[in-house]
Amino acid sequence: MSVSVVFPEEILVASREDRDRFVRQAMIYTLGHLYEQGKISSGLGARVLGCDRWEFYRLLSENGFAVIDYPADELAAEAQTSRELAARIKP
Numbered sequence: 054m055s056v057s058v059v060f061p062e063e064i065l066v067a068s069r070e071d072r073d074r075f076v077r078q079a080m081i082y083t084l085g086h087l088y089e090q091g092k093i094s095s096g097l098g099a100r101v102l103g104c105d106r107w108e109f110y111r112l113l114s115e116n117g118f119a120v121i122d123y124p125a126d127e128l129a130a131e132a133q134t135s136r137e138l139a140a141r142i143k144p
Contacts, residue, residue, distance in 0.1 A: 077102075078116075084109075085118035 058079070065075055084098040099109035110120045 081112050081116055085113045085116055088113065089118055 060075075060079075065072060068075060070078070080102065084093065084101060087093045088095065088098050095106045095109055098113075099106045102109060102112070104112070114120050
């Protein structure tokens with residue numbers, strides 16, 4: 054089973070995109086939105102796009118989607134740990 058979305062030809066003309074690139078970008082934006090909402094995994098997104106997870110993360114990041122979504126307290130703890138490790142490494 055698949056789902057089709059039809060865009061008017063004027064969208065391609067207005068965006069100055071070729072059809073294949075437009076379709077790929079629409080897929081990336083759709084998958085990025087679903088990934089950010091927690092509705093799909095990175096593995097599923099990568100599989101749909103025909104790439105590996107790292108490429109999926111790169112594509113999402115390049116298109117403005119959050120790849121890693123830490124809660125504020127976890128982000129603060131990660132930042133603190135990074136600062137402590139950096140301090141140990143400095144000569």
